[in-house]
Amino acid sequence: MLTLFFFIFGTCIGSFLNVVIYRLPLMVRQGNAANNDAFNLMVPRSHCLKCGATLSASQLIPVISWLIQGGRCRRCAHSISCCYPLLEVITGLLFAAVFACWHSVLPALALCLFISALLALAAIDLSHMLLPDAITLPLLWCGLLWSTTGTGLVSAESAILGAASGYLSLWVTYWCYRLLRKREGMGYGDFKLIAALGAWLGAESINFILLLGPLLGCVYWLAFRFKKSSDNFPFGPALIIAGLIWLFLQAPIMCFIHNNESLSRIFLFFNSSIPYK
Ligand SMILES: [Zn+2]
Structure with missing residues (x-):
């Protein structure tokens, strides 16, 4: 009911x-x-x-x-x-x-808030190529605060590491691409979005999101490149879909990864020291 x-x-x-x-x-x-x-x-x-x-x-x-x-x-x-x-x-x-x-009602309501923000961000990015700070920044802070209550999906330590490692990984990618190609490869909104995903889903999720997100982005680009004159495409929805898949299918994903030697190595290569709760 x-x-x-x-x-x-x-x-x-x-x-x-x-x-x-x-x-x-x-x-x-x-x-x-x-x-x-x-x-x-x-x-x-x-x-x-x-x-x-x-x-x-x-x-x-x-x-x-x-x-x-x-x-x-x-x-x-x-x-x-x-x-x-x-x-x-x-x-x-x-x-x-x-x-x-x-x-449980309270954790479910918190996750509903998380999902609502992600849906709004995905739709706004799809239609306007924009990830407003008015949503990404409060989402990041709410994720960090929720992790300190003890009812969050992950520990506060994992949430802080997730936010920082998510932000830094895309920030480094952005600057490498910018220095090599002399143009921007993504927007700052993407860094804040993945930091928010890391704050809610923990450090362990970042590896998965960084593996699946770009793959989904490529699929989108291949599907719609003939329709658009520009090479630019919104990256936010790809990160969000990867985050939602992790949210609902985290246990089978981790089981699959640990049973697959090469995938397991990729995960361990990224960060073997981050505690997984
Ligand atoms: Zn009318």
């Missing part, structure tokens, strides 16, 4: 994430993320982007409103992207999966 509650709760949070994903990049670009009484995450009320009609409470029910209205605005019939209900369903499913895996 509580799993169903987490699913419904997730769809509601997903609905709010849609607002964050649309408005936060505009707020950052306007340089007024901190205070603007006329435009922020709460004001103005949700409305149709075409005709400006304010949405009533019955039009704000996650997924259901979109289905009832056939994916169109009730007043001007302008089509509403299926990305909105899709994100609500994905958030609901991930929240339900978190509770199904962890069973």
Whole structure:
């Protein structure tokens, strides 16, 4: 029953994430993320982007409103992207999966907060090539603080090492690439994102994220390189998918790695001294 509650709760949070994903990049670009009484995450009320009609409470029910209205605005019939209900369903499913895996309400709520921030970051990076400090930095601090409560996924020591080693590994890669190629290979937002992932998931996760993330990034680049004129692609979603895979499948991944001699060596090569909890 509580799993169903987490699913419904997730769809509601997903609905709010849609607002964050649309408005936060505009707020950052306007340089007024901190205070603007006329435009922020709460004001103005949700409305149709075409005709400006304010949405009533019955039009704000996650997924259901979109289905009832056939994916169109009730007043001007302008089509509403299926990305909105899709994100609500994905958030609901991930929240339900978190509770199904962890069973305890408080740790599950903390992880739901973590997942919400990651989903918002992935969507903003995909559409704007931007990872706002307004999300990455609080996420990093929350991860570090959570690790000190004793209810976190990892020890405080592992969280601090994860944040530092994640940030430094991409920072070093960035500068090596910049010195060799005389141009930027990634953004500073990627360093802060992987530091936040390390703070929540621990030092052990960084090796996995650094192995899988670039692979996923290459797949994305190969899939969409014909559509885009630029070689640039968002790296954040690749890191986030790798982080989420680690979050849910950490035990089988570690088992697979320890049973595979060459993979095990790669992991040990990176850091054999980091404690694994
Ligand atoms: Zn409309």
